[in-house]
Amino acid sequence: FxxxxxxxxxxxxxxxxxxxxxxxxxxxxxxxxxxNIHDAAESTRASKSLIMELERLTDEAALAIETATKFSVQLDKDSSDELQQENETVHFSQEPEVTEYATLIAVVHSMMKQNYVMQEKIVRSLSLKSSSGELETYSLMWSLRPFVEDEIVNRAWKWIY
Known part of the structure; x- marks a missing residue:
């Protein structure tokens, strides 16, 4: 950025x-x-809007999990009522998948939000009086993205595509 x-x-x-x-x-x-500090501030504002969008998607995922769980419980109940007559059981594998997706979305949201907060603090503290050591540290922190786990982000990308 x-x-x-x-x-x-x-x-x-x-x-x-x-x-x-x-x-x-x-x-x-x-x-x-x-x-240019202005460009960095603009990038930070863009990051904030992306974080807000991700937060909205996280809320939608939570709602989807709740709906899927209720639906799955109802299916289990209906199926068990029918199967009790035949003494059989059925397992639904859909629920963990939906839960995994939602958990991954929540984790990615949390990582991106922490990264955004760090970047916002860096941009706010930049000034002409910043020492070169301080600037090097900021640059290193910005590029390392300590709050973002690449493995988790890669897993999310695999699930999307």
Whole structure:
């Protein structure tokens, strides 16, 4: 989210501006790929809207589980009433599948929300007074995504496709 392509320095004007105003901070900014706090804030807002959408989907999944569970219980009850006469039992394998989907959605939602909160805190704390060590730490945390388990996300993608 934070990086963009390096600034084109082939222009004579840009080259002169950079030479006349070259500071350690400007040099670091150029080497970092010209990170713009406004772009980072915009990405964070977009992330927030995605988190809200994921939260809505999680609520829908919970409702679907509740409906499926009620339906499954009713089917079990109806089937057991019929089968008691024949002394047989039946197991429905649909319920765990629905529960697994919903659990996965809830876990992905939680991970993405934690990641969003971390990114929001990073963006809010960025300033011109931030030390290079602090910026390196923020960059590392942003790219590592410590709250996102790739294995779980990959499993979710497999279930979708």
């Amino acid at each position: 934070l990086q963009r392509p390096p600034m084109v320095t082939s222009s004579k004007l840009i080259e002169k501006i950079m030479k006349n105003n070259e500071t350690r901070r400007l040099k670091s900014y150029m080497e970092a790929g010209c990170i």
